[in-house]
Amino acid sequence: MAKPKSGAKKTTPAGKAGAKPAAKKDNTARLDLIKNASKRVAKATTKLVKAVPEAAKVAKAAVKKAALPEKAPEEKAPKAAAAKAPEEKAPKAAAAKAPAAKKAAAPPAKTATAAAKAPAAKAAGGKASGKAGGAASAPVVPAADRPRPRATKLPPPGEPLTKREMEQLLTAGEGRGVTGEGSLKGRLVLVNDMPNLVVVGRDKRELTFLLQGPDQEVLPAYVDHKVSVSGLIRKTTNHGGVVDVRKYSAKKPEAEVVEVAPAETEPRLRYLSPGEVSMVTAAGMGAGIKGFASIRGNLEMTGEEFVLVVSNGGTRQQVSFLIEGKAASKGLRKHVGHTLQLQGVVDKTSGWGGRISAETVEPRPSEARAVSRDEMELVHIEGEVPTSVDVKLNHGLTVRLPEQPGFTWAIEPTVAKRVGLREANFEPGPNGGPATREFFFTPRNPGTFEVEFFLAKALTPGQVDRSFKINVTVKP
Structure with a gap:
């Protein structure tokens, strides 16, 4: 088929040959559509x-x-x-x-x-407000407390605590900043739901240490138990600190046991030291001392009882002990007025003496007299006769007084020193007669002196029965 020449009209399809051009849409239809849509939206x-x-x-x-x-x-x-x-x-x-x-x-x-x-x-x-109103009218439930942070990791091991650091650690008011590996013992308590160890320090004051580590959740089960912990100890304050627990052991508190009063038993005796022995023999000292000792003194009697005078004889500061025990037999009569060495249990009940339970008695030779009476002019007074006497300087004066059972004659220590008391000799009476005591003076200073004699109770020189005085004039 040959192509049409340029400028020629195209052929029209057979179906469209008689078609008319599209008619314009009616404006009325458009308005109806708009009205219908508006009605639907309104509904x-x-x-x-x-x-x-x-x-x-x-x-x-x-x-x-x-x-x-x-x-x-x-x-x-x-x-x-x-x-x-x-x-x-x-x-x-x-x-x-x-x-x-x-x-x-x-x-x-x-x-x-x-x-x-x-x-x-x-x-x-509206729904939100309703929900809010419903929540307000419902009972308020308190929110659960958030778990507190707990130290569950252990630090690396530190240096062991020295003895000095441990003393500072256990002393209240000292040792803040001390850190090291060690162990503590005490009572477990809860402070703010956290386990703490209460340790009794060196001065009986309590120290509180917070326990940390992996066992921190388990330790509250041992409240009021005796707990021993070991680990890194840090004293953060002067009265406590923190322990990172590596090991621990707990002991159940023992039930309180009613203490039974122990039967009274005699305290165990001991040997007295030389210092205690010197206190026993000194006047006004050593009251309450009791123990095994060996002491020396002059044997005297008061009634039927034997007395050992150990110091300051004849004065109101005389120290004497009543002899008891198996050695206090009648065989001691032959030693009256002599020096004896006694061994036994000494009990000094006052500053002026006590009792001695003698186990062994050993006679000792009497000490030589300090002053010889030979070639000395003596003035003698017999009995309780208040009188005045004249005595030459450096010569002698003797006063003999009868003793009574349970009592002894004595003078004041200051007067004895002033007048020059040399001896106070106890002399038993012949054929069981009354005993006497002789005071021997050697005045060294000229002048007039008043000497008072006291009849005091044996072993208690403060209790006086009677007294009398004599005036002594010392002439050059």
């Missing part, structure tokens, strides 16, 4: 407005019942219908109509969508 908006009061009623009922916040089926249906109405119907109408109709219907569709969102937002706000 959907009306349904949404009616659904808002229903949602408010449901929210009020939920507040009254304090029920859990659940969506009622009445709320879901209107909301779903309101959401679907503008989204489904409007697009379908717009898709079926011409482009011009789409342009004309677009603003009303947007308005309907905004109107649908606004009531939905209000309904959601």
Whole structure:
């Protein structure tokens, strides 16, 4: 088939040969379409407005019942219908109509969508307020305390504590900053739900150490137990610190046992030291000392009892012991007035003497007299006769007085020194007669002196029965 020449008209298809040109769309149809779309949008908006009061009623009922916040089926249906109405119907109408109709219907569709969102937002706000009201009316449950952080990791081992550092650690008021590996013993207590070890320090004051480490959760089970811990000890304050526990052991507290008073037993005797022996023989000292010792003195008698005078004989500071025990037999009579060495248990009950339970008695030679009476002019006084005598300087004066059972004669120590007391000799009476005591003076200073003699109770020179005085004039 030959191509037509240029400029020739194209052939028209047979089917389209008699077709007419497309007629213009009628404006009336367009207006009907717009009106129909507006009516549909208005109906959907009306349904949404009616659904808002229903949602408010449901929210009020939920507040009254304090029920859990659940969506009622009445709320879901209107909301779903309101959401679907503008989204489904409007697009379908717009898709079926011409482009011009789409342009004309677009603003009303947007308005309907905004109107649908606004009531939905209000309904959601009503529900939120209802939920808030229900929560306010419900009882308030306190929130659970958050678990406190606990140290569960152990630090690397440190240097062991020295003896000096341990003393500082256990001293209240000292040792802050001391750190090292060691062990502590004490009583476990809880402070703010945390295990703490109460340790009794060196001065009986308590120190508190916080226990840390992997066993921190287990240790509270041993409250009031005796616990021993070892690990890294850090004294952070002067009265406590922290222990990173590596090992621990707990001992159940023992039940309180009623203490039974022990039977009275005699204290175990011991040997007295030389210093204690000197205190025993000194006047006014060593009261209460008791023990095994060996002492020396002059043997005397008071009635039927033997007395050992150990110091200051004849004065009111005389120290003497009453002899008891198996050695205090009648065989001692032959040693009266002589020096004896006694061994036994000495009990000094006062500053002026006590008792001695003698086990062995050994006679000793009498000491030589300090002053010889040969070639000395003596003045003698017999009995309790108040008198005045004249004595030459460096010569002698003797006073003999009868003794009574349970009593002894004595003078003041200061007077004895002033007048020059040399001897106070006990002399038993002949054939069991009354004993006597002789005082021997050698005055060394000229002048007139008053000498008073006291009849005092044996072993208690402070208790005086009677006394008398003599005046002594010492002439050059």
